[in-house]
Amino acid sequence: MGFNTQIRKALDDQLPLTRRFVALRGAVERFSPSGFNATFANLETAVGVADPDAWTEAQIVEAAQLLRQSRAHHLQHRALWDDERRVAKAHGIRQPNADEWDWFGHRSWLDRVSYSPRSRYRWVGLAEWVRTNGLSPSPVGPELEDDYRSLLDRLPRSDLAPVGSMLAHYGPFPSPWEPAKVIEIPGRIYNRPLSANEDRALPDRLRLLADAWYSRSHDGYVRQRHLKRLVEAEEHWVVPYVVAALGDYVVEVVEDVEIALRRHGEGGSWHRRAYHHFAANNYDFIELVRQRATSYHHCYYTASYSRDGVIRPVYPAFVALDRLTEADHYRHLYRVVAD
Numbered sequence: 332m333g334f335n336t337q338i339r340k341a342l343d344d345q346l347p348l349t350r351r352f353v354a355l356r357g358a359v360e361r362f363s364p365s366g367f368n369a370t371f372a373n374l375e376t377a378v379g380v381a382d383p384d385a386w387t388e389a390q391i392v393e394a395a396q397l398l399r400q401s402r403a404h405h406l407q408h409r410a411l412w413d414d415e416r417r418v419a420k421a422h423g424i425r426q427p428n429a430d431e432w433d434w435f436g437h438r439s440w441l442d443r444v445s446y447s448p449r450s451r452y453r454w455v456g457l458a459e460w461v462r463t464n465g466l467s468p469s470p471v472g473p474e475l476e477d478d479y480r481s482l483l484d485r486l487p488r489s490d491l492a493p494v495g496s497m498l499a500h501y502g503p504f505p506s507p508w509e510p511a512k513v514i515e516i517p518g519r520i521y522n523r524p525l526s527a528n529e530d531r532a533l534p535d536r537l538r539l540l541a542d543a544w545y546s547r548s549h550d551g552y553v554r555q556r557h558l559k560r561l562v563e564a565e566e567h568w569v570v571p572y573v574v575a576a577l578g579d580y581v582v583e584v585v586e587d588v589e590i591a592l593r594r595h596g597e598g599g600s601w602h603r604r605a606y607h608h609f610a611a612n613n614y615d616f617i618e619l620v621r622q623r624a625t626s627y628h629h630c631y632y633t634a635s636y637s638r639d640g641v642i643r644p645v646y647p648a649f650v651a652l653d654r655l656t657e658a659d660h661y662r663h664l665y666r667v668v669a670d
Contacts, residue, residue, distance in 0.1 A: 493517035578623030624648035
């Protein structure tokens, strides 16, 4: 039986649940761009399966619809590739270049299927995805909004508003049922630093939020002090703040972050998993940080650090970023409905 027949059986409420589950597995056998096990595991994650042996009817229906929608996008993507190759061949370009192969090879899975039921899509970056969906990200995730407002009431006031921003998302892969948790990290903030007494008076949760906020301070000493605590936290929303610090122009700040990430990044640690996961799903963010690190190294630190480590030690931001992306075999971009 073909893919569409298996999907129809998986969605047929007249069949026993076990038969529908077998049909779903049959559909994955016929469309598994990540391999059968990885594709099926992605489906389990997407529909919230806690026990692989206890799928519900609703989960089977969601998984079948998601798989069918993903395959349709994959086939559309393949058709675009074929059309572009025909045009290129007509102009005498017989072989795809590296960028074309990259475009073709990294965009086929759920990735994570648009948050709209319509079927015409184009590929965009996170900033455009945020604008298209009418989002207004804050510096913290949606689960921390109340704590963030409470912190703002307790922070010293500033006459200057934050300047600049960086977009990132964290947490599970986006899906039609759980959109990405997008945050907008301030470029620089100008609040007076907290005194020792003010810092001690904060509850632990607010102190962690304050560490993130002051990691973007205009004062390098303040950034360094708060980042030393922030990098110890095992919170997914913290990760982009720590990674952003690798693009700092103060090398002492960068060194502290690199050393802490190396210390926490051994084996199967939480930091290793969380930071690699973030890097794999925020390619544009990582590249922006890498470009900033490259610029500051070139402007200020070539006499002390190198890019390859042949004569001088490698600039610490490059060490940390290379380690974060060593398992990055793919890029996750965002899809929106085309006009």
